[in-house]
Amino acid sequence: MHDDMRHSGVTGLTITYRDSDYTLRCVDSLLKEGACHVLVVDNSADGGKTAAELKEIMRHNPAATVLVTDRNVGFARAVNLGLKWLDENFPGRLVCLLNNDARLLDGAIERMRAALQQRPEAAIAFPTVDNDGVATGPLHYNSIFGTIHRKKAACSMPYATGCCMLIDPSKxxxxxxxxxxxxYGEDVELAHRLGPERYVHVPETLVWHAGSASSGFASDTYEFNTVVSHWLLARKLSRSRMEFALYLAGRAVALPARALLRSWRYRSPVPLKAFLAGTRRAIEDMYSAKVERVDG
Incomplete structure (x- = not known):
């Protein structure tokens, strides 16, 4: 299938949550930059409203497809579903994963693809991103405290955000x-699992990103899921019980401090309430995981 598009080695993938306007601009930028096909995974769980809007506007564009999930399955699972669909329908292609509230700048795909070709051991290329005026390249995650830094710091590991990645699924x-x-957090875990040698950074600003357009800074969704992911990363990144205990202790200090600072900054009780709710959920999840290991 798609014989007329076999010349291109890159497909596009984006995940949307009740935001057709940003998503359409994202799809347009992927196609303009040379993606042979773009898959939109609709994670909206809104009775098909967002999917219907997207399909209506893109109905005359055979180079775009909307895949609707039966519920909001989360970002990580939605990306995996999209990669599986693209692998089945466009096998052997690189995949440009792009946040739906972002758009590629001129030459983005070609520069990332060239970077992958120059580094055969690399599986993922990522550019510097203009986060609404702030240039962001590789970030560094402090494993002990769960803090994020723009520069390398002690006890930190580099990672690429999931905003924009050119992925080689074969690797x-x-x-x-x-x-x-x-x-949130899936990009940190991925970097930990793959290792820094599997990434290549393109030090050019090739993407513009609105920044949390779907979830919203200081919103319930953003704050709650950020807290849950930081606690989960303590388990995922630790290599021993001692490390796990250290990471938990670090977060027990850093996460409430973060919530207090963000509540003050935004003049909102949401970050504090989200810290309590997210911590409670994380404890429940850790207990469930422990029970599963015992039962297994």
């Missing part, structure tokens, strides 16, 4: 992301 395998993560 990463499918599924790509750990589906224990619902929203």
């Amino acid at each position: 990463t395998g499918i599924p790509l992301f750990d589906e224990d993560f619902f929203l």
Whole structure:
């Protein structure tokens, strides 16, 4: 199938949650930059409203497809579903994963593809991103405290955000992301699992990103899922019980401090309430995981 598009080695993938306007601009930028086909995974769980809007506008464009999930399955699982669909329908292609509230700038795909070709051991290329005026390249995650830094710091590991990645599925395998993560943190776990040698950074600003357009900074969704992911990363990144205990202790200090600072910054009780709710959920999840290991 798709014989007229066999010349291109790149497909596009984006995940949407009740936001057709941003998503359409994202799809247009992927196609403009040379993606032979773009898959939109609709994670909206809104009775098909968003999917219907997207399908209506894109009905005359055979180079775009909308895949609707039966519920909001989270970002990690939605990406894995999209990669599986693309592998089945466009096998052997690189995949440009792009946040639906982002758009590619001129030459983005070609520069990332060239970077992968120059580094045969690399499986993922990622560019510098303009986060609404702030240039962001590789970030560094402090494993002990669960803090994120723009520069290398002690006890930190580099990672690429999931905002934009050019992925070679033949090297990463499918599924790509750990589906224990619902929203946020899956990119850190992936970097930990693959290792820095599997990434190549293109030090050019090739993507513009609105920044949390779907979830919203200081919103319930953003704050809650961020807290849950930080606690989950303590388990995923630790290599021993001692490390796990250290990472938990670090987060027990850092996460409430983060919530207090963000509540003050945004003049909102949401970050504090989300810290309590997210911590409670994380404890429940850790207990469930322990029970599963015992039962297994």
